[in-house]
Amino acid sequence: MRKTSATTLLGLALALGLAMALPAQARTIQVDDDSCGYRTPYDVRVDASGIRFQRDDGKPGDVFMHDGQLRVDDRALAVSAADAARLRQYEDKVRALLPEVAGIARDGVDVGFAAMRTVLMTFAEGEGERRKLVERLDRRHAQARADIDSTLGRGIWKHGAVSEALTDSVGETVGDLVGKVTASAVTAALSGDQAKVAALEARAQSLDKSIDKEMDAQGERLGERAKALCPRLQALGQLQQQFQFRLADGSRLQLVTYEKHNDKTPAKQEPDVASR
Numbered sequence: 001m002r003k004t005s006a007t008t009l010l011g012l013a014l015a016l017g018l019a020m021a022l023p024a025q026a027r028t029i030q031v032d033d034d035s036c037g038y039r040t041p042y043d044v045r046v047d048a049s050g051i052r053f054q055r056d057d058g059k060p061g062d063v064f065m066h067d068g069q070l071r072v073d074d075r076a077l078a079v080s081a082a083d084a085a086r087l088r089q090y091e092d093k094v095r096a097l098l099p100e101v102a103g104i105a106r107d108g109v110d111v112g113f114a115a116m117r118t119v120l121m122t123f124a125e126g127e128g129e130r131r132k133l134v135e136r137l138d139r140r141h142a143q144a145r146a147d148i149d150s151t152l153g154r155g156i157w158k159h160g161a162v163s164e165a166l167t168d169s170v171g172e173t174v175g176d177l178v179g180k181v182t183a184s185a186v187t188a189a190l191s192g193d194q195a196k197v198a199a200l201e202a203r204a205q206s207l208d209k210s211i212d213k214e215m216d217a218q219g220e221r222l223g224e225r226a227k228a229l230c231p232r233l234q235a236l237g238q239l240q241q242q243f244q245f246r247l248a249d250g251s252r253l254q255l256v257t258y259e260k261h262n263d264k265t266p267a268k269q270e271p272d273v274a275s276r
Contacts, residue, residue, distance in 0.1 A: 036230035038237060040256045046098055046155030051091050053255050060247065063255065065091055072247060079245045090239050090255075095155075097232055102152035104225050106145055111218045113141040 042053035042063070050066025064071040068084030071077065079087065120133050151158055236256050243253055 036227070036233050037258050038230070038233040038256050039259065040157075042255060044094070044098070044155075044157040046095055051094055059249075060253075063253065067091075070245075072253070077245060077247075083243055083245050086239050086242055090236060093232060093236055093239075097229065098152060098155055098157060100229060101157075102148060104222060104229075105148050105152055107225075108222055109141070109144045109148065111222065113137065113144070114218075 040053070041058060042055045045052045045054070050064055053063040055061055060072045062071075062073050065087050068079070068088050069076070070079055070087055117134065117137060120137060121130065150156075233256060237258055240252065240254060240256065245253075247253060
């Protein structure tokens with residue numbers, strides 16, 4: 001019995017380790033993180049009236065721009081004609097950026113749920129159980145996409161929205177799957193059914209190889225799409241450096257900030273475009 005239990009736990013560890021790693025793998029496609037070295041402390045809302053940047057902590061807490069005009073904490077800020085032109089460029093760049101971020105986020109969610117479907121189809125037993133779990137997975141997949149459509153898809157950027165949509169929805173399915181695989185493993189161990197134990201191990205090992213290969217390929221493609229946005233974030237940082245106006249306290253307006261790799265202290269100066 002001890003040998004059977006140990007063998008079962010080995011297969012179970014492979015299966016559960018893979019399942020629990022899927023949300024983390026999807027989060028390495030850093031759509032809403034600082035993979036480029038750029039980040040914003042603001043939530044962003046883009047609509048026909050303009051672009052609003054808001055945050056609960058720090059000053060300014062509310063920045064609104066549209067057609068070359070700027071309001072900071074509900075007060076109009078006078079800008080030169082040259083800065084008005086830069087503000088229009090800034091607005092145009094942000095407007096063009098968010099739909100592409102939304103597209104990458106949707107595809108990232110699709111990759112995560114496709115991987116979960118593979119895991120589910122590998123371990124679910126019986127047509128009735130498989131259909132029930134697939135239907136539940138599809139509902140959560142649809143909800144995750146709807147969450148992205150209602151935020152990024154409508155020009156609303158919120159911190160952690162992408163990873164939360166994936167982690168919350170996939171995490172529930174992982175819980176279902178963990179319960180199912182655990183029950184199967186315990187049943188096999190207690191019954192001494194060596195054939196079933198071996199089958200569970202074989203499934204886990206086969207899945208481990210095939211899904212790693214697929215996730216690596218998909219993750220690399222999405223990662224390259226995300227990295228392609230980096231120069232556009234850099235351009236926003238460069239525009240900020242060119243603003244001639246100053247805030248009430250004499251500081252520059254910093255809607256996006258640059259941080260050195262593995263250093264959470266904001267850099268004093270945006271990196272020069274030609275040097276990157």
